[in-house]
Amino acid sequence: MIKITPKDIEGSIEIVSSKSLSHRYVIAASLALGKSKIENILDSDDLVATKNALEALGAKIDESIIQGSKIKKVHDIIDAHESGSTLRFLIPIAMLQDEPIQFIGKGKLPERPLNVYQDLFENTYHYKYLSNKELPLEVKGPLKSGVYKLPGNVSSQFITGLLYALPLVQGDSKIILTTPLESRGYVDLTLQVLRQFGIKIEELENGFSIKGSQTYQPGNYYVEGDYSGAAFFVAAGLIGKPLLLKGLNPDSLQGDKTIIDIAKQMGGKLEFTNEGLMVYPSNLKGVEIDLSQIPDLGPILMVLACYAEGKTLIKNAERLRIKESDRLEAMVENLTKMGAKMTVINDSVLIEGKCFLNGDVTLKTFGDHRIAMASAIAGMHAKNPIYLDDEKVVSKSYPTFFKEYVRLGGLVEWIK
Template structure:
């Protein structure tokens, strides 16, 4: 494990924002289900997408560069290694169940512990859905998946909804997804619906869920993946805390839920605007507000950093889903920010952060094997009074492999 020392320095310059991880998954999967050739350009080159590309090939598709040749779902390999990608696992469970041969999912890191009980509740009685008592992986499933009413709570990961939205249009007969509570992370489901619509799939949204006509076909489609607001969020905050940063490759009309980073930062007093050149972020004196993370849990770590360096106090609510990500992100950020001298009141699903002008340096911070913790702590270094050390910077390869190259290009001072 390599240690990375970061010496505090303001960041400034231009960032060509990395491709959206969420959209890269969705376009590759939709293309794999379309019988024919689709060209998907600008797919993110990251560990999670390696897992998704291998998964589509295990189920009959071919991927050669940007060219995806889709097919009917058929088992080519009986083992799908999801690495640490929750999206890959949850999206592909229903897709793998479109055929009747057994497929076993494996994974590593925290993935075997991440809950799959939503699928277990709706599949266990009718299909093979087998895993050890102590862990959700390895998980063996088989179908064939049938149409019907699929009932689930809306306050669980939207990844379960997305998996069903991909698979159910391909079965015989119509289906419904019935949500028993309001849908959280709705923005991610909107992304799914938008992508599959581009591939010819029709799904109706209603007050309590979705109506999904059966016997549909995905049609080949060419697409280019837009820039990632989840990854851009770290450099948005870096610009507010440091010096002027211009972010390119972001769509102003994007459907990505994490575009909410702009709304949160502007409400805190951030000077941010779209220009002809891109999204311009200027250094700003931000003020604490109340932030509801119910729809955008991935923004939690970097917003905790911004809250720690904003005037007054910041209350972050609906943060319970941070506890079931690649790490317990709430606990991880509390531990690291406490080491940097931040005072906080921590509750089960919320945290009150008392802002200050600078952070304590000369500390080693634990990344907990989590890409978003590593990136958030790197940005926090801008306002530290001495160097910070990250215990494992390589974890950023999950979603933003070039993060530290970009960080350095903006003036970040890094020493292995």
């Protein structure tokens, strides 16, 4: 548990490397027949899970050096821990070979939906739950070319998993999206990394056309800063004191780069300089925000809305309910405890701004890294101290979050 005493943070920070891109680069390098060097890979729990999974499938990973190989079973079990990315990216890749492999996990992961893969694979391949539609899950290939139809309004991780695996099978394939694509930014990141590793994917009006028997080409790449993680410090700068965020790519394809556009829409003052993204204290106003493409920004945008003048409507937040926690309910519980005025309407939330958040409360992190970080930023500018029950959960995506928070002047006390 930690105690956060209200105090604005200030200064400059090198933003943690992108979790989304770290996953994608490590996977692509592990599928390449040769040696790649991927610098600035995020050092987090989720990336540890992905690297261990890839080593179970034949890759050799020594920090930034990755020796890829043809997919083969080295270990019988892949432990995805709590990483939905690891699980959903790696299932089709594990099915490139013809021996059974089990996927296991912990926390909320065994309960997170995999119905897209179940619909695609259950009647054609060995795809078997060992415990009542929850992990462990046993899969077996070999994956074959074909037409794969799936909804576009589910997690893009399913699409990414197929985009990585299908170029390696014999014969051409198509991915057909039966509903409009959401989380477009994450698919764009996947396509960007695949192009860098020599994989050609043709985009169709309603999906993707994929040539078979392609070969991943090894290469050397650097992982840029993470906009999903930067969003917490963007919020801190807007409601507190100036912050300079370094390491972000102004031309990034990361979907959560939208935090800049939303902040400006709310009246925020931000600008890219030669040193990085400069964020200034601003008088914010309430707006309408659509989360369908940017669900990971939901928790911190709810905090920003509390400090904005007027009402903010955050809509299409249904996918917040199937993350590491029900992030919609978690943030409503925490912010309401602090005095926020929030109304949940189906999968939207209406927030009355300028709530002047209080404190003197213990908040749950719900085992969720983004709830912990968003709550910490809310507490930074509250009237009184807050307590967080488990700060260690940030190790999933931003292990140095509280270390940086303190370095920037934040007041954090660790309580045994």
